[in-house]
Amino acid sequence: GQNIDQPTEMTATEGAIVQINCTYQTSGFNGLFWYQQHAGEAPTFLSYNVLDGLEEKGRFSSFLSRSKGYSYLLLKELQMKDSASYLCAVRDSNYQLIWGAGTKLIIKP
Amino acid sequence: DTGVSQDPRHKITKRGQNVTFRCDPISEHNRLYWYRQTLGQGPEFLTYFQNEAQLEKSRLLSDRFSAERPKGSFSTLEIQRTEQGDSAMYLCASSSIESAGGLDEQFFGPGTRLTVL
Numbered sequence: 001g002q003n004i005d006q007p008t009e010m011t012a013t014e015g016a017i018v019q020i021n022c023t024y025q026t027s028g029f030n031g032l033f034w035y036q037q038h039a040g041e042a043p044t045f046l047s048y049n050v051l052d053g054l055e056e057k058g059r060f061s062s063f064l065s066r067s068k069g070y071s072y073l074l075l076k077e078l079q080m081k082d083s084a085s086y087l088c089a090v091r092d093s094n095y096q097l098i099w100g101a102g103t104k105l106i107i108k109p
Numbered sequence: 110d111t112g113v114s115q116d117p118r119h120k121i122t123k124r125g126q127n128v129t130f131r132c133d134p135i136s137e138h139n140r141l142y143w144y145r146q147t148l149g150q151g152p153e154f155l156t157y158f159q160n161e162a163q164l165e166k167s168r169l170l171s172d173r174f175s176a177e178r179p180k181g182s183f184s185t186l187e188i189q190r191t192e193q194g195d196s197a198m199y200l201c202a203s204s205s206i207e208s209a210g211g212l213d214e215q216f217f218g219p220g221t222r223l224t225v226l
Contacts, residue, residue: 033214042200042217087151096165097215099151
Protein backbone atom coordinates (compact mmCIF):
# COMPACT_ATOMS: atom_id res chain seq x y z
CA GLY A 1 0.00 0.00 0.00
CA GLN A 2 0.93 3.65 -0.22
CA ASN A 3 1.72 5.57 2.91
CA ILE A 4 2.80 9.07 3.90
CA ASP A 5 3.76 9.68 7.53
CA GLN A 6 4.08 13.04 9.26
CA PRO A 7 3.86 14.06 12.91
CA THR A 8 0.34 15.05 13.89
CA GLU A 9 1.25 18.21 15.73
CA MET A 10 4.30 20.32 16.57
CA THR A 11 4.80 23.41 18.70
CA ALA A 12 7.48 26.06 18.20
CA THR A 13 8.31 29.55 19.40
CA GLU A 14 8.05 32.74 17.36
CA GLY A 15 11.42 33.58 15.80
CA ALA A 16 12.73 30.02 16.12
CA ILE A 17 13.33 27.27 13.54
CA VAL A 18 11.22 24.14 13.10
CA GLN A 19 11.69 21.03 10.97
CA ILE A 20 8.67 18.98 9.87
CA ASN A 21 9.53 15.47 8.70
CA CYS A 22 7.77 13.32 6.13
CA THR A 23 8.45 9.70 5.25
CA TYR A 24 6.80 7.96 2.36
CA GLN A 25 6.25 4.58 0.73
CA THR A 26 4.60 4.91 -2.65
CA SER A 27 4.30 3.00 -5.91
CA GLY A 28 6.72 5.10 -7.91
CA PHE A 29 7.96 8.61 -7.32
CA ASN A 30 7.51 11.67 -9.51
CA GLY A 31 8.17 14.43 -7.05
CA LEU A 32 7.28 15.54 -3.54
CA PHE A 33 5.24 18.59 -2.64
CA TRP A 34 4.72 20.59 0.52
CA TYR A 35 1.53 22.59 0.95
CA GLN A 36 0.41 24.96 3.71
CA GLN A 37 -3.19 24.94 4.86
CA HIS A 38 -4.65 27.46 7.29
CA ALA A 39 -7.72 26.35 9.22
CA GLY A 40 -10.82 26.43 7.05
CA GLU A 41 -8.89 27.38 3.93
CA ALA A 42 -7.60 25.54 0.87
CA PRO A 43 -4.03 24.20 0.66
CA THR A 44 -1.48 26.50 -0.98
CA PHE A 45 1.70 25.31 -2.69
CA LEU A 46 4.98 25.84 -0.84
CA SER A 47 7.70 23.72 -2.44
CA TYR A 48 8.57 20.89 -4.80
CA ASN A 49 11.47 18.41 -4.77
CA VAL A 50 12.14 15.83 -7.44
CA LEU A 51 15.93 15.44 -7.05
CA ASP A 52 17.84 14.76 -3.84
CA GLY A 53 18.97 17.80 -1.94
CA LEU A 54 17.80 21.06 -0.50
CA GLU A 55 15.53 23.60 -2.18
CA GLU A 56 15.49 27.01 -0.52
CA LYS A 57 12.74 29.56 -0.88
CA GLY A 58 13.02 32.50 1.48
CA ARG A 59 12.26 31.43 5.04
CA PHE A 60 11.19 27.97 3.86
CA SER A 61 13.44 25.13 2.67
CA SER A 62 12.61 21.57 1.69
CA PHE A 63 14.92 18.57 1.59
CA LEU A 64 14.55 15.24 -0.19
CA SER A 65 16.31 11.89 0.04
CA ARG A 66 14.74 9.48 -2.44
CA SER A 67 16.81 6.50 -1.27
CA LYS A 68 15.49 6.97 2.28
CA GLY A 69 11.94 7.91 1.28
CA TYR A 70 12.32 11.02 3.41
CA SER A 71 11.72 14.73 3.19
CA TYR A 72 11.61 17.62 5.59
CA LEU A 73 10.28 21.16 5.51
CA LEU A 74 12.36 23.70 7.41
CA LEU A 75 10.78 26.94 8.52
CA LYS A 76 13.07 29.71 9.80
CA GLU A 77 12.34 32.93 11.70
CA LEU A 78 8.90 31.67 12.60
CA GLN A 79 6.05 34.14 12.57
CA MET A 80 2.63 33.79 14.16
CA LYS A 81 1.07 33.62 10.68
CA ASP A 82 2.99 30.36 10.10
CA SER A 83 0.54 28.61 12.42
CA ALA A 84 -1.13 26.20 10.01
CA SER A 85 -1.15 22.60 8.87
CA TYR A 86 1.66 21.50 6.59
CA LEU A 87 0.83 18.74 4.13
CA CYS A 88 3.36 16.45 2.46
CA ALA A 89 2.26 14.88 -0.84
CA VAL A 90 4.04 12.49 -3.20
CA ARG A 91 3.24 12.14 -6.89
CA ASP A 92 3.19 8.42 -7.65
CA SER A 93 3.74 6.35 -10.79
CA ASN A 94 0.18 7.14 -11.93
CA TYR A 95 1.03 10.82 -11.58
CA GLN A 96 -1.49 11.22 -8.77
CA LEU A 97 -0.78 12.98 -5.48
CA ILE A 98 -0.79 10.82 -2.37
CA TRP A 99 -1.31 13.04 0.66
CA GLY A 100 -0.20 12.81 4.26
CA ALA A 101 -2.61 13.75 7.02
CA GLY A 102 -0.72 16.96 7.69
CA THR A 103 1.23 18.37 10.60
CA LYS A 104 -0.49 21.03 12.66
CA LEU A 105 2.11 23.63 13.62
CA ILE A 106 1.37 25.80 16.63
CA ILE A 107 3.49 28.93 17.08
CA LYS A 108 3.73 30.42 20.57
CA PRO A 109 4.89 33.97 21.29
CA ASP B 110 -9.88 36.96 -9.60
CA THR B 111 -8.13 34.41 -11.81
CA GLY B 112 -7.86 31.63 -9.24
CA VAL B 113 -9.91 28.46 -8.86
CA SER B 114 -13.47 29.15 -7.75
CA GLN B 115 -16.06 26.82 -6.26
CA ASP B 116 -19.76 27.19 -5.70
CA PRO B 117 -21.45 26.98 -3.29
CA ARG B 118 -19.04 27.54 -0.40
CA HIS B 119 -21.37 25.85 2.04
CA LYS B 120 -24.18 23.35 1.57
CA ILE B 121 -26.45 21.88 4.21
CA THR B 122 -28.72 19.08 3.07
CA LYS B 123 -30.83 16.30 4.48
CA ARG B 124 -29.83 12.68 4.16
CA GLY B 125 -31.09 11.19 0.93
CA GLN B 126 -31.04 14.41 -1.07
CA ASN B 127 -28.87 14.99 -4.14
CA VAL B 128 -26.32 17.81 -4.24
CA THR B 129 -24.22 19.29 -7.03
CA PHE B 130 -21.07 21.36 -6.70
CA ARG B 131 -19.37 23.45 -9.35
CA CYS B 132 -15.69 24.19 -9.92
CA ASP B 133 -14.23 26.78 -12.28
CA PRO B 134 -10.49 26.15 -12.76
CA ILE B 135 -7.80 28.62 -13.75
CA SER B 136 -8.62 29.31 -17.39
CA GLU B 137 -5.49 27.95 -19.05
CA HIS B 138 -5.32 24.82 -16.90
CA ASN B 139 -6.18 21.56 -18.64
CA ARG B 140 -6.14 19.30 -15.58
CA LEU B 141 -8.85 19.34 -12.94
CA TYR B 142 -9.05 17.33 -9.72
CA TRP B 143 -11.69 16.70 -7.08
CA TYR B 144 -10.73 15.83 -3.52
CA ARG B 145 -12.57 15.27 -0.27
CA GLN B 146 -11.07 16.35 3.04
CA THR B 147 -12.22 15.71 6.59
CA LEU B 148 -10.92 17.35 9.74
CA GLY B 149 -7.36 16.40 10.60
CA GLN B 150 -6.79 14.52 7.36
CA GLY B 151 -5.12 15.31 4.08
CA PRO B 152 -7.10 15.58 0.86
CA GLU B 153 -8.47 12.27 -0.43
CA PHE B 154 -8.42 11.91 -4.22
CA LEU B 155 -11.82 11.45 -5.86
CA THR B 156 -11.36 11.95 -9.59
CA TYR B 157 -9.29 13.67 -12.25
CA PHE B 158 -9.91 15.19 -15.69
CA GLN B 159 -7.56 16.12 -18.46
CA ASN B 160 -9.52 18.50 -20.66
CA GLU B 161 -12.99 16.89 -20.88
CA ALA B 162 -11.80 13.30 -20.38
CA GLN B 163 -12.20 11.73 -16.94
CA LEU B 164 -8.95 9.79 -16.72
CA GLU B 165 -9.12 8.37 -13.23
CA LYS B 166 -11.66 7.78 -10.52
CA SER B 167 -10.88 6.58 -7.02
CA ARG B 168 -11.85 2.98 -6.34
CA LEU B 169 -13.10 4.20 -2.98
CA LEU B 170 -15.69 6.34 -4.70
CA SER B 171 -19.17 4.87 -4.62
CA ASP B 172 -21.55 4.92 -7.56
CA ARG B 173 -23.43 7.74 -5.85
CA PHE B 174 -20.65 10.13 -6.89
CA SER B 175 -20.34 11.36 -10.45
CA ALA B 176 -18.34 14.16 -12.02
CA GLU B 177 -18.38 15.85 -15.40
CA ARG B 178 -16.34 18.37 -17.29
CA PRO B 179 -18.35 18.69 -20.47
CA LYS B 180 -16.41 21.33 -22.35
CA GLY B 181 -13.04 20.94 -20.69
CA SER B 182 -13.56 24.07 -18.61
CA PHE B 183 -15.77 24.03 -15.50
CA SER B 184 -16.62 20.79 -13.72
CA THR B 185 -19.50 19.55 -11.60
CA LEU B 186 -19.49 16.93 -8.84
CA GLU B 187 -22.83 15.35 -7.98
CA ILE B 188 -23.56 13.24 -4.94
CA GLN B 189 -26.81 11.29 -5.07
CA ARG B 190 -28.72 10.04 -2.03
CA THR B 191 -26.38 11.78 0.39
CA GLU B 192 -25.37 10.06 3.62
CA GLN B 193 -24.07 11.57 6.85
CA GLY B 194 -20.66 10.12 6.06
CA ASP B 195 -20.48 12.37 3.01
CA SER B 196 -20.11 15.41 5.26
CA ALA B 197 -16.71 16.87 4.40
CA MET B 198 -14.94 19.67 2.56
CA TYR B 199 -14.93 19.06 -1.19
CA LEU B 200 -11.90 20.63 -2.83
CA CYS B 201 -11.27 21.28 -6.48
CA ALA B 202 -7.80 21.88 -7.88
CA SER B 203 -6.41 22.61 -11.32
CA SER B 204 -3.01 22.39 -12.95
CA SER B 205 -1.33 22.74 -16.30
CA ILE B 206 0.51 19.96 -18.08
CA GLU B 207 2.60 22.67 -19.73
CA SER B 208 3.87 24.13 -16.45
CA ALA B 209 7.58 24.97 -16.35
CA GLY B 210 9.93 22.10 -15.48
CA GLY B 211 7.08 19.62 -15.28
CA LEU B 212 6.14 21.01 -11.89
CA ASP B 213 2.41 20.73 -12.57
CA GLU B 214 1.56 22.02 -9.11
CA GLN B 215 -2.09 21.99 -8.19
CA PHE B 216 -3.89 25.21 -7.33
CA PHE B 217 -6.83 24.72 -5.02
CA GLY B 218 -10.17 26.43 -4.82
CA PRO B 219 -11.69 27.51 -1.47
CA GLY B 220 -13.75 24.33 -1.21
CA THR B 221 -17.41 23.50 -0.65
CA ARG B 222 -18.24 22.46 2.89
CA LEU B 223 -21.03 19.87 2.85
CA THR B 224 -23.07 19.04 5.94
CA VAL B 225 -25.53 16.17 5.69
CA LEU B 226 -28.10 16.15 8.49
